[in-house]
C-alpha cells in the first residue's frame with residue numbers, strides 16, 4: 001500500500017482483491033452527524049457517474065478491485081441507469097469482494113443490483129451467492145434476470161469495525177456480475193422487531209409491497225427522507241391474481257409518518273388495497289426458503305371514507321394460519337383516521353410459503369397499505385483478525401495461484417470457506433480460528449513466511465509436493481498445537497531449525513524430498529518417538545540420525561548435487577555440469593508437477 005496523507009483522505013474506499021490506489025473519495029468529508037452516510041458504487045466504471053432524474057452520484061470502482069469490466073444490459077426497468085458492470089470469472093477465484101473502509105460504525109442497508117454482461121457470446125445468466133460482513137444473505141436462482149424484484153439483493157446489517165465487506169461467491173454457474181453497490185446508513189434502531197434483534201442479526205429484504213398503486217417506487221419518489229435507506233417498493237393493485245381486490249387512495253395528509261426509526265414516507269399510506277363485499281378478506285402469499293424466521297411488517301391507515309369510527313372495521317391477521325394480530329381496529333389503535341399504523345411480527349416458517357390473511361371479524365372488508373417481509377439471518381462471527389492477516393501474508397509469500405481467490409473472510413460464510421484452510425469455531429474467543437492448512441500439490445513456488453506462526457492454532461500443515469524454496473522458518477517451532485507438519489517434496493534448503501524440537505505434540509514430520517542440509521536437531525532426532533513418524537530422507541545433506549549419514553567433514557553443496565544428478569542420469573557426477581543436458585531439462589519441467597528430488601537443489 002502506498003502512504004498517503006490521512007488529512008486529504010478522511011474516507012477511503014478500498015475495493016480489495018487486488019491493490020489499492022490513493023486520491024479518491026476525499027469529497028465525502030461531509031458532516032456525518034446530520035446526514036446518513038451514503039456510498040454508491042458504479043461497478044466496472046472508469047469514472048464517477050451521475051444518474052438522472054435524481055442526479056445521484058455513483059463512485060467508480062476502477063483501479064480498486066479485481067475482476068473484469070464490461071458493458072451491462074439492463075434486465076429490468078428498476079435497475080439504476082448505469083452502463084457498466086464488473087464480473088468475476090471463476091479462474092480469478094471463487095470469492096471476490098468489495099471491502100469498503102472508513103465506514104462509520106452503525107446500521108446500514110446494503111443493496112446490490114446485478115446485471116448481465118452485454119456480450120452476445122455469453123448469453124447465460126450467472127447464478128451465485130452474496131454475503132455481507134461474512135453472512136450469506138442471497139443466493140440467486142435461475143430466472144432472476146427476468147424478475148424485477150430479483151435483480152437486486154438487499155440486507156440490513158451492522159458495521160462494527162469501520163469496514164464493510166460484500167463478497168460474491170461463485171457456484172460454478174457463470175461469472176458473478178455486479179452492476180452497483182449501495183451502502184446507505186439507516187437508524188440504529190430500524191426494523192428492531194424484538195429484544196432478540198441486534199448486532200447479531202442480518203435482515204434480508206424478501207418482499208416490499210406498496211398496495212393500491214401499480215407503480216413501483218423508491219422512497220425518494222415517495223418524498224421519503226434519506227434515513228429510510230431509499231427502499232424500493234413494488235406496486236400492487238391486487239394481493240393475489242385470483243382475487244378482485246380493489247384499490248383506493250386519498251390526497252389527505254397522513255399523520256404519524258416519517259417517524260424514527262423507520263421513516264416511512266407519507267405516500268405509502270395514501271393508497272391501499274381493500275377487499276370486496278363478495279370477498280371481504282384479503283390474502284397474500286409468497287414463496288420463502290423453509291425453516292427460517294421471517295419478520296413481517298404490515299402498514300395500515302384508515303383512508304376509506306366509509307369508515308369513520310371505531311368498530312366499523314375490525315379484522316384479524318393470520319400468518320400461516322396462526323393469529324398474529326387479533327381484532328385490529330385501525331381507528332381505535334391510532335386514535336384517528338388518516339393516521340399510519342405499523343405492526344410487526346416475527347414468525348418461524350417451516351414450509352415454502354408464507355401466507356398472510358386479513359380476516360374481517362366486525363364491520364366492513366379488510367384493508368392494507370403496505371407489506372414488508374424480511375428473512376431473519378443470524379450474523380456470522382468472523383475469523384480472528386490476526387489469523388486473517390497471517391493468511392494474507394501466506395497467500396503472497398507462497399504465491400498462491402489466482403484461482404484460489406482467498407478474498408473476504410477465510411471461514412465465513414460457512415458455505416464458502418477458503419480452499420486449503422480448515423476452520424474451527426472457538427467458543428471462548430467467539431471467533432473462527434484456523435486449525436489446518438492443506439496446500440499440498442498446488443504448484444506453489446514461493447517461500448514459507450515467518451508469519452505462518454501467527455496461525456497459532458494450526459494442528460496440521462501440509463505443503464507437500466510443491467516447489468517451495470528457502471528455509472523452514474524458525475518461528476514454526478512456536479505453533480505449539482502442531483501435530484502434523486508435512487513439507488515433503490519441495491525445494492526447501494538450509495538446516496532444520498532447532499525450534500522444531502519444541503513441538504511436543506508433533507506426530508508426523510515429513511521433511512523428506514527437500515534440499516535440507518546439516519544436522520537434524522538433537523531434540524528432534526534423538527527424542528523417543530512414541531507413535532510419531534518422522535521422515536528426513538532424500539535431502540541434500542541431512543545427517544546425524546540413524547538412517548542418514550553421519551555428520552562428517554563438510555561436503556560442498558555442488559558436489560552433493562552433482563552426485564544426486566549423477567545417480568538420476570546413470571552417469572558420473574560430472575554430467576551435472578554438462579550444458580543443456582536434455583535429461584536435466586526434462587527433469588526440470590516435470591518437477592513442477594510432481595515431487596522434487598534432491599537433484600533440484602541449488
Ligand SMILES: *[C@@H]1O[C@H](CO)[C@@H](O)[C@H](O)[C@H]1NC(C)=O
Nearest residue numbers: 069070071072083084118119
Ligand atoms: C462498451 O460500449 C462502448 C460503446 O458504447 C464501447 O466503446 C466499449 O468498447 C464497450 N466496452 C466493452 C468493455 O465492451
Ligand SMILES: *[C@@H]1O[C@H](CO)[C@@H](O)[C@H](O)[C@H]1NC(C)=O
Nearest residue numbers: 191192193194342343344345
Ligand atoms: C415490533 O413489534 C414489537 C412487539 O412485537 C414491538 O415491541 C416493537 O416496538 C415493534 N417495533 C417497531 C419498530 O414498531
Ligand SMILES: *[C@@H]1O[C@H](CO)[C@@H](O)[C@H](O)[C@H]1NC(C)=O
Nearest residue numbers: 196291292293348376377378
Ligand atoms: C427462529 O427464532 C427462534 C426464536 O428466536 C430461534 O430459537 C430459532 O433458532 C430461529 N430459527 C432460525 C432458523 O433462525
Ligand SMILES: *[C@@H]1O[C@H](CO)[C@@H](O)[C@H](O)[C@H]1NC(C)=O
Nearest residue numbers: 440441462464465484486508
Ligand atoms: C500431504 O499431502 C500429500 C499429497 O496430497 C499426501 O500424500 C500426504 O499423505 C499428506 N500428508 C499427510 C501427513 O497427511
Ligand SMILES: *[C@@H]1O[C@H](CO)[C@@H](O)[C@H](O)[C@H]1NC(C)=O
Nearest residue numbers: 469470471492493494495602
Ligand atoms: C537456499 O536457496 C536460496 C534460493 O532458493 C538461496 O538464495 C539460498 O542461499 C539457499 N540457502 C542455503 C542455506 O543454501
Ligand SMILES: *[C@@H]1O[C@H](CO)[C@@H](O)[C@H](O)[C@H]1NC(C)=O
Nearest residue numbers: 512513533534535536537538
Ligand atoms: C520417507 O520418504 C521416502 C521418500 O523421500 C519414502 O521412500 C519412504 O518410504 C518414507 N519413509 C517412511 C517411513 O514413510
